[in-house]
Amino acid sequence: MTPVNLKSLAEELNMSIATVSRALRDSHEVSEATKTRVRALAAARHYEPNAYASSLRRNISKTIGVVIPKVANHFFALAINGIEEAARLAGYHVLIYLTHDDYAREVSIVQHLKGGRVDGLLMSVASGTEDFAHIKSLREANIPIVFFDRVCAEVATAKVTTNDYESGYQATEHLIQAGCRHIAHLLISNNLSIGQFRLQGYLDALAAHGLPHDPDLILHGVMDNQQNVGLIRELLLRRPDIDGVFASVERLAISTYHVCNELGRRIPQDIKVIGFSNLEAAALLDPPLSTITQPAYDIGREAAKILLRAVEKKKAVLPSQSVVLESTLFARQSTAQG
């Protein structure tokens, strides 16, 4: 079977490859009659241009890369939706890479991507990442990058984030106003600025309401969730005075539920819980989980739009193009217990 490419089409039409190429790209220097003939045959032969030949020649891949820790997480799944949507509208393809929060894997992925496979990169950094040399080196390769959610403060580029400080403040204030006086804060211990902002919001809210800052109430979770369950159990047993929990990530909020069930501490009567979460079913939990929910889809879409704009114009992405979107606090109460 002879391959369908510009050459075979040109031969069959008795014209040059150049003319066929121009006709298919709708160049203004080709007559309408020729265009019609070319398009007809191309359609009949189901011609599809070879993307790699085009990429090689034009040094443009029409592809962006998305590097995230995981996708089995409602936040990132929604973000990808937004990214894919923006990319599709702009005629771009989306390559996806998962780091599983593994620094070595992140470095390896980024390194590979410098080979010109992508025109730009969207990234949410792995939680263990401390050295950003691999990311900075993208600049030399002229690959623009936009961070979303888990940003990297050291790299001068656009970032799409949410108002994490304010959300942390609001979540804490929500618990205070509900009567809590001994509020624990659960976060994943790492150097991500996102967690630091939420923590600061928590601290400032406590201070603003005249509540003491008790370091013993701040629990630094780890990657392994089984361990976290143990740590939370330990904390709740050691400090029976805890009457509120603000979890910085969904998984810790869910684990808190499990531990409370196990220890017979009733939610929300004995202890109130609020957590960052994009869990759709939060309202149906027993009891419903109050959440701070990030606009994940919009975050992904905005990040992609900023990146694609830069890629199209072949200009660098500037930190000044950063966007901060707002999370929404859903204070949910059990229908049964009011």
Place this chain on the structure above:
Amino acid sequence: MTPVNLKSLAEELNMSIATVSRALRDSHEVSEATKTRVRALAAARHYEPNAYASSLRRNISKTIGVVIPKVANHFFALAINGIEEAARLAGYHVLIYLTHDDYAREVSIVQHLKGGRVDGLLMSVASGTEDFAHIKSLREANIPIVFFDRVCAEVATAKVTTNDYESGYQATEHLIQAGCRHIAHLLISNNLSIGQFRLQGYLDALAAHGLPHDPDLILHGVMDNQQNVGLIRELLLRRPDIDGVFASVERLAISTYHVCNELGRRIPQDIKVIGFSNLEAAALLDPPLSTITQPAYDIGREAAKILLRAVEKKKAVLPSQSVVLESTLFARQSTAQG
């Protein structure tokens, strides 16, 4: 800044491009000494091969495409995890495309992919797809395809599915054994074989237990979830005798919960609900949701492995390579009400 490519490396090392290429690919026909020199300079210059030039030349892209309806769905998110894992281990990249269950978009995506951008395709077909010409035409382009979950019966290739018939049977039997006698079945109305199998399992379980088949108890949901809520409400009001609901998709199970809450029908005392779902928090729902859970990660990984094996060997994927994995039924009871 001069580009870093084989040519520039070769010039600096005073050797031919071919030798540099061979050295970097660890060819056995290059001396160790040369390899060492080449590798040293390549590392120093941060050389990364141009993937597209290589793809063009070798007619191999080391990339697979994944076409799914959506990713904001725990099943597909987990499946992607498995796919990415298998792909990474085999040195492949993953392009992702979302159809949003839109037939036209599916056709357009598949058409584009015939341009050689991918070496193979993993697909879960859009629910509205009835004409499979676009998929069949992939064979002419020599692009192997493996279906997972939502398969296309008309195309002769490998499919990775779960035991949907058995799961439907078990789910229904579970309700029967819990005392239900008027069991409704909610499914999304389309021509996907997956739903048909589950429905048949439901029907056969009813028959096996001597329960009548009442067509009025089978609700065909639609794409829009608001409408489904209305349809479910209507059904439960029209048939107050319904004491069990078997939902074929997660969303319909969740909607059933909402409607029951609204109508004051207590779960599980008045009505028991079981649904296909990969919702992690199902056990924490109020009351907990009994589920049939598919091994989503394994499905994705298996599908990718079958595809990659074929791609590597440049052989067609055979229907005989199909795999059926087993779903798990989680019968959950409220801790409060036993």
Place this chain on the structure above:
DNA sequence: CTGTTAGCGCCTTCAG
């Protein structure tokens, strides 16, 4: 073991 040569399919000057 190394170099030379000839493309992969496409785009883009430069000539007509």
Place this chain on the structure above:
DNA sequence: CTGAAGGCGCTAACAG
């Protein structure tokens, strides 16, 4: 308006 020619970066013959 159309054609001829060169080359993007890399690889795979074929020579030495």
